[in-house]
Amino acid sequence: MPQGLPNRIRDAFTFQAVIAGMTLIVCVMTAAFIGREVVARQWLRAEADAWWQVRRTDAAYPPPFGVNLQGYFLPDDGELQAIVSGDRAVANLVWFKGAPEGFSSRRDTEGVLLVDRREGGTLYLAASLSLFDRILALAAGGLALLMVATMFVVSWMTYRTSKRMVLPIHRLADEVGRWNPSDDDDGVPPALSPRSDAGREAQALSSALHGLGERIGSFVRREREFTRDASHELRTPLTVIRVASDMIAADPATPPHQQRPLLRIRRATQDMEAVIDALLVLARERGVMPQSEVFDVVEVIEEELDKVRPLFEGKQLTLDLDIRSRPKLDAPPRVLGVMLGHLLRNGWAFTESGGVDVVVERDRIIVRDTGIGMSADVLKRVYDPFYRADPFAQSGKGIGLSIVRRLGTRFGWPVALESAPGEGTTVTIVLGDRLV
Incomplete structure (x- = not known):
């Protein structure tokens, strides 16, 4: 059974799924890339507000310092109140001092810096986004796998659905192709019955084709009946003409100059009888040879x-x-x-x-x-x-x-x-x- 149309439908839906999946991944990644800095800024602002609130009661409370968040405090008197150790911390502190107030970014460190100046000093909070980027990469990989799985499921379901829709049409086409009005006694095709799971379109097409077959069958029957009846009706007068012409030609009293017209009549009668014999044979049904x-x-x-x-x-x-x-x-x-x-x-x-x-x-x-x-x-x-x-x-x-x-x-x-x-x-x- 030809499967060209289901395959083409499957390929079209798969292509649409690929485009939709890639578009979704790009949109999600773009939104996440833009949103990561927004989240980081809200995080730093919340950490800064919480630290300043604690400092009102505990002046010796140190700034937050960890793997993904580093904090430094520079009081107005110029003395550094922070845990500073190693060359990286010193380099960060040099960058922090030159940073403007508010939020800023530094590409080589993949982080966001908050410079918060209030009464009593300046708080420097730096958040690293490397962990967020790793989470984002994992999410992108998960989306890609989900897209591949979705494409497979959509392709399989589309192929199965389109196959169920198209196969009844192919069966009807095969039945119509095998039907020949001249092969049947009455010229009517067998009933075209699509499967019960075929759609309404296939059932409507089946009914229309069967109705067309019945009309063609009636035309074939009328043609056969007319050819048969006309041939039988014409044979009788032709027989009379042939017998009469033979009798006139055989009559000794017939003048010689009338023999030529009689010969033409006899020839025309023979030609017509040959045509009638052929039509009678062709008018018979296949089963009546x-x-x-x-x-x-x-x-x-x-x-x-x-x-x-x-x-x-x-x-x-x-x-x-x-x-x-x-x-x-x-x-x-x-x-x-x-x-x-x-x-x-x-x-x-x-x-x-x-x-x-x-x-x-x-x-x-x-x-x-x-x-x-x-x-x-x-x-x-x-x-x-x-x-x-x-x-x-x-x-x-x-x-x-x-x-x-x-x-x-x-x-x-x-x-x-x-x-x-x-x-x-x-x-x-x-x-x-x-x-x-």
Whole structure:
């Protein structure tokens, strides 16, 4: 089952999660970096107020001094009251004396200094921010890990959710792709039932597709019924016309100058009967095939050649049969006869000199004429119903090759066509797996 859309949705949400996570980390780190100095200043101010309050009762109370906080007091008389030891303390004291009153920062020590001058002296409080920076780095690492875990969870949940949403659509697409109206007796597709956990969109699409299938099925049924009924209704008057024309032609009292029109009537009747036979075959449902039997292909070909031979003699064209094999088929013989009849009539209609050769091989029938041929543009549309390269030509209705191809597809006899202008046309019927 294709997973392209769920993967793309997952990637999109993962990308959004990455951007959101990085933005969150930058914002938090920026806020913490700015806020650390604010916190340090509030801390120093609270320590200073507490020390001055105690000093009112205890003048010897020393300033606070520790790892993260160092305090020095310089009385107005200039005597230092602080615990000063080592070079670092001395260096700090030199920096403290030069610092302005209030808060100030020193980058090399990563600290904040408060100079608080009140009655009796000046208090110097220096806070180190290294511990705060370590805590901030740990927090940043924790946020990064949280972001990675969030991305993983969001990616997994998004993929699962999108997969549940998309897979019912794929299943519906597969079912619709497998459905063919011509493969069903009534042309109606099977019920498209998405899974119960599919969304309302998939269920609505399923209902819409099933409704469309029912409408298409009704169109297919109407087409078949019309083709079948019309073919049956046309066969009766054609039979009357053919019998009447035969009787008139056989009557000795018929003048010779009327034989030519009667011959044209008989030819037109034969053409129409061939079309009706093809339509009747195509109008049948897949499950109602014409009756099959084992027959000799050459016998069917000879029968069709006898039907059209008067047409070729009238135009002084040759009609030859080259028997290289005598294959037998287990199929409806009338279908093959209809296909050959259309090919022979097409060859007769578009050939003015030369003739038509029919070659019978073990697994195929080749019908080759010496007619006008067809260009590449005409070959692209030659199977379109009612298409004619010359719409003003009197011969042909433009449906012969379309019927031949449809019958060949229906019964597993592929039809191949080769042609070139001025070089004639060659049509090959591959007999396929119905050979006996």
